[in-house]
Amino acid sequence: MSPPATGNSRDVIDRGYRMLSGQLYRPRTSGVEKGIVSDNHTGSPGGVAGHAEQPEDHWTTVQFSIGLWFPIITPKCETVSRHGPGEDDHMRLPLIGLTFAILLLPVTASAQITINMANITCGQYLAMPPAQSRDFSSWMSGWFSYQLNKTSIDLLTHEKNIANVKAWCQYHPQETVMSGLKNATGQQ
Amino acid sequence: MRYSVLMVAAVLSAIALPSAAQINVDMNKVTCGDWLGYPPESQNFVRFWMSGYYNAAQNSNVLDYDRLQRNSAKVMAYCKKHKSQTLPTAIKNAAS
Numbered sequence: 001m002s003p004p005a006t007g008n009s010r011d012v013i014d015r016g017y018r019m020l021s022g023q024l025y026r027p028r029t030s031g032v033e034k035g036i037v038s039d040n041h042t043g044s045p046g047g048v049a050g051h052a053e054q055p056e057d058h059w060t061t062v063q064f065s066i067g068l069w070f071p072i073i074t075p076k077c078e079t080v081s082r083h084g085p086g087e088d089d090h091m092r093l094p095l096i097g098l099t100f101a102i103l104l105l106p107v108t109a110s111a112q113i114t115i116n117m118a119n120i121t122c123g124q125y126l127a128m129p130p131a132q133s134r135d136f137s138s139w140m141s142g143w144f145s146y147q148l149n150k151t152s153i154d155l156l157t158h159e160k161n162i163a164n165v166k167a168w169c170q171y172h173p174q175e176t177v178m179s180g181l182k183n184a185t186g187q188q
Numbered sequence: 189m190r191y192s193v194l195m196v197a198a199v200l201s202a203i204a205l206p207s208a209a210q211i212n213v214d215m216n217k218v219t220c221g222d223w224l225g226y227p228p229e230s231q232n233f234v235r236f237w238m239s240g241y242y243n244a245a246q247n248s249n250v251l252d253y254d255r256l257q258r259n260s261a262k263v264m265a266y267c268k269k270h271k272s273q274t275l276p277t278a279i280k281n282a283a284s
């Protein structure tokens with residue numbers, strides 16, 4: 001589930017790219033972690049799909065600054081060197097593009113740090129992993145407690161309410177959870 | 189012997205967390221010490237509940253996760269030094 005981000009999506013992508021490039025531009029020799037890619041001999045930005053000197057295996061691991069590890073399949077230099085120089089370049093460009101596309105997806109998702117809770121639909125709520133679902137439910141509980149001018153919470157009622165909302169959501173996957181709760185609590 | 193066991197059980201259940209047995213929790217009365225003593229899951233519940241509450245107070249629907257993390261860290265540090273203060277007071281004094 002990728003909750004919608006607020007703000008300019010380009011900013012989010014740019015930010016993700018900066019986070020990413022901060023690691024990728026780091027020369028391998030200065031990296032403590034093994035496998036940080038440097039692309040000294042291709043000179044391309046990021047250089048994740050370039051032919052930096054690789055160990056014998058086909059796998060290169062890129063560590064993001066956000067702490068995720070991603071294995072990226074890159075061809076061995078020997079394999080590519082069977083082709084002529086021109087063909088080599090032709091192969092490299094799509095690989096770079098593909099690798100960036102793959103890389104940017106998780107980074108962009110993790111860069112979504114502001115979430116408009118009013119836009120979360122029932123379908124999204126039901127698809128959340130348990131921990132995320134609990135956090136969302138707790139946040140909503142706090143939000144509606146303020147609307148209802150309540151500062152105490154009955155934990156059993158809270159659990160029952162969550163079960164009721166989820167049951168309602170099964171039949172209204174396109175509705176937002178907040179609008180459903182507003183209707184249920186008479187808050188408009 | 190039996191009474192001792194019952195007393196220990198009662199004390200443990202009282203200090204553990206706002207569990208299902210302790211049905212009503214007044215968020216205004218939760219102290220820093222209480223909150224710090226909760227298990228991680230209950231701490232998180234209070235954290236997100238407070239976030240929702242204060243966002244509603246500011247007429248906001250947006251959860252700024254980075255801000256929440258920053259403020260949680262500030263409040264936690266503040267709470268370690270002011271365990272008798274209530275959590276809303278700590279939030280007022282430490283969060284931005």
